[in-house]
Amino acid sequence: MGKINVLDKSIADLIAAGEVVERPASVAKELAENSIDAGASVVTVEISNGGSTFLRVTDNGCGIAREDVPVAFLSHATSKISGREDLSAIATLGFRGEALASVAAVAHVEMLTRTAEELAGTRYGIDGDGEQLCEDAGCAVGTTIVVRDLFYNTPARMKFLKKDVTEGNAVAAVVDKEALAHPEVSIHLVRDGKETLHTPGDGKLKSAIYAVFGKEFTSGLIPVDYELNGVKVSGFVSKPASARPNRSMQNFFLNGRYVKCRTAMVALEEAFKGTLMVGKVPACVLHLTVPLQTVDVNVHPAKIEVRFLNEKPVFDAVYHGVKAAVGKNDTPRELKLSDSAAPVSRHLEASGGRQLHFAAPAPQIIRPSAPPTPVPARMPAPAVGTEPLPAPAGEAPFRSSWYRGTPAAPDIECDDEEEGKPAAVPPALGEELVQEAVPPQPVSEKDEVPERLIGEAFGTYIILERGGSLVFIDKHAAHERLIYERLKARGGEADRQMLLEPVSVTLAKNEYSAVLNSLDACARAGFEIEDFGSGTVLVRSAPMVLGGSGVAEAVMEIAGYLAANKTDLTTEKVDWLYHNIACRAAVKAGDPASPRELLDLVHRVEKEDVRYCPHGRPVFFLLPRKALEKKFGRIP
Numbered sequence: 001m002g003k004i005n006v007l008d009k010s011i012a013d014l015i016a017a018g019e020v021v022e023r024p025a026s027v028a029k030e031l032a033e034n035s036i037d038a039g040a041s042v043v044t045v046e047i048s049n050g051g052s053t054f055l056r057v058t059d060n061g062c063g064i065a066r067e068d069v070p071v072a073f074l075s076h077a078t079s080k081i082s083g084r085e086d087l088s089a090i091a092t093l094g095f096r097g098e099a100l101a102s103v104a105a106v107a108h109v110e111m112l113t114r115t116a117e118e119l120a121g122t123r124y125g126i127d128g129d130g131e132q133l134c135e136d137a138g139c140a141v142g143t144t145i146v147v148r149d150l151f152y153n154t155p156a157r158m159k160f161l162k163k164d165v166t167e168g169n170a171v172a173a174v175v176d177k178e179a180l181a182h183p184e185v186s187i188h189l190v191r192d193g194k195e196t197l198h199t200p201g202d203g204k205l206k207s208a209i210y211a212v213f214g215k216e217f218t219s220g221l222i223p224v225d226y227e228l229n230g231v232k233v234s235g236f237v238s239k240p241a242s243a244r245p246n247r248s249m250q251n252f253f254l255n256g257r258y259v260k261c262r263t264a265m266v267a268l269e270e271a272f273k274g275t276l277m278v279g280k281v282p283a284c285v286l287h288l289t290v291p292l293q294t295v296d297v298n299v300h301p302a303k304i305e306v307r308f309l310n311e312k313p314v315f316d317a318v319y320h321g322v323k324a325a326v327g328k329n330d331t332p333r334e335l336k337l338s339d340s341a342a343p344v345s346r347h348l349e350a351s352g353g354r355q356l357h358f359a360a361p362a363p364q365i366i367r368p369s370a371p372p373t374p375v376p377a378r379m380p381a382p383a384v385g386t387e388p389l390p391a392p393a394g395e396a397p398f399r400s401s402w403y404r405g406t407p408a409a410p411d412i413e414c415d416d417e418e419e420g421k422p423a424a425v426p427p428a429l430g431e432e433l434v435q436e437a438v439p440p441q442p443v444s445e446k447d448e449v450p451e452r453l454i455g456e457a458f459g460t461y462i463i464l465e466r467g468g469s470l471v472f473i474d475k476h477a478a479h480e481r482l483i484y485e486r487l488k489a490r491g492g493e494a495d496r497q498m499l500l501e502p503v504s505v506t507l508a509k510n511e512y513s514a515v516l517n518s519l520d521a522c523a524r525a526g527f528e529i530e531d532f533g534s535g536t537v538l539v540r541s542a543p544m545v546l547g548g549s550g551v552a553e554a555v556m557e558i559a560g561y562l563a564a565n566k567t568d569l570t571t572e573k574v575d576w577l578y579h580n581i582a583c584r585a586a587v588k589a590g591d592p593a594s595p596r597e598l599l600d601l602v603h604r605v606e607k608e609d610v611r612y613c614p615h616g617r618p619v620f621f622l623l624p625r626k627a628l629e630k631k632f633g634r635i636p
Helices: 009-020 024-037 066-072 084-088 099-106 164-181 205-213 215-219 262-271 312-329 346-350 475-490 509-516 519-524 551-564 570-585 595-607 625-631
Strands: 042-048 054-059 108-114 121-127 130-137 142-148 186-191 194-198 221-228 231-238 250-254 257-259 284-289 335-338 355-358 452-457 461-466 469-474 496-506 528-533 536-543 620-624
Touching: 009 099, 024 042, 024 054, 024 099, 024 142, 024 164, 042 164, 066 121, 066 130, 099 108, 164 186, 164 194, 164 205, 164 250, 164 257, 164 509, 194 205, 205 215, 205 221, 205 231, 205 284, 215 221, 215 496, 221 312, 231 312, 250 262, 262 284, 262 312, 284 312, 452 595, 461 595, 469 475, 469 595, 469 625, 475 570, 475 595, 496 528, 496 551, 509 519, 509 536, 509 551, 519 528, 519 570, 536 551, 551 570, 620 625
Parallel strands: 042 186, 250 284
Antiparallel strands: 042 054, 054 142, 108 121, 108 142, 121 130, 186 194, 221 231, 231 284, 250 257, 335 355, 452 461, 461 469, 469 620, 496 536, 528 536
């Protein structure tokens, strides 16, 4: 058995630092929170090379007295708490006394500080080897801390740092959260000599949101101000029309601290239930104020998770506050009436020739003009013995009969237990089916119907009568698979079209970084995206199959996927992008379609042997005449 040794202080400090300092963003968070706790009204964060080589935080807070400067870098040295009872009501952002000691253990740190009572400031230097200098210096009231060469003495940690742009975006995300948590503090972020964030510090949350996320995001917000059972909820939530495809823009702050709170998240989404489309979630910047004695913030090294003494008051306050705000402030989309527009249909003539225009039209894609295809009012069924229906140009003609003989398994056996169960493995369309144990029966001319389009069920399922069977085709699943195969074969770049106007998309910083790191994959999928700065990207071209609508939503969803699936498997990324584009571009359930469009889709399904959609759902199944007649008691 090995001998138990007491670790050297330097090694113990390195281990402890690993729990607090994971990357430059961790340092920025700890130092910025110290500045806010010191009463600063202005905090400036400057970084170079993502913060790994240079990070400086400057504030105009109260400063640190000369005799307290060396003590501040000792482990568990803090001015925030003094006794056990203070742990039950923590009102400050920091309280453990680990931040400065952890940073000094893995970097070269220099501090300049002065209190209002001192004539001269203090310049103090420290690193993993201990104190390096302590001398007088001229400086303003407040504190400046410079961190250089992070992880210089722990190369194992340094090699896990990401690219400079990724680490820089992580720092920006942390600074954004501090700006939203404390709108009364003017916060600046300078990246490689360029100021990328400047909040006014006027105490108005909406001003901070505008500075962090921009005009477009801010304009789609609804104010919330509610109090229930001692829990106060204030801030903003997105309008239902401005919902997002993921939760990356949900920001909750508890007593001025950014937290991940599942209770508040569930309450928020429950309050929006019934007002959002499926797959959409609301965005928010919500501040929760609760009694300090009812929450424990000392449950996670990063202090990002909390525990409540009772979660129900928090849930109720968020739920009722958001629901009341949405019911009161969510106004319908504005319509503009143009009297100068000429009537274009009977409906417009009946309404006095006025044409409706949405206030914010969807971005348009430049397409070559083509004459409209005439659509017959009714598609007659082909007679028995006639030639097959003509296929569109370039497509294979219909076969005279898809199925011969009596269809066998795997067909629908509409018995009482498994009525309507689809085939486990759909056969290829046009493939002859041979029934086991029962020889094929000849089909008389009287009974055979080569092909006849019956129509649609529920605006979703194409119903076709063919060779003694009914064929049900899910038009969305079929169209989605056809588009996916086309993109996969030709590549999204082949179908890319330039947008008339670039579309700006505001993203969370982790998504923003993920998109910038995957621009090549996005380009292969048909999206030309460029960095617009401060968490916003510009989309200049998009796949033509999207039709110009939903470009922003598609990019948001793609960004969420890229951020969640941090992998360098470019092929996998592009394949998922093809899935996403195909799903968005395919005809939707309930979309109207003419008989000729339905038959065209059937032709393509037959030609390309489509059996499953990209998500694995079956495209079609068969209902044989025998099973139908058995159900009606025509045959035993």
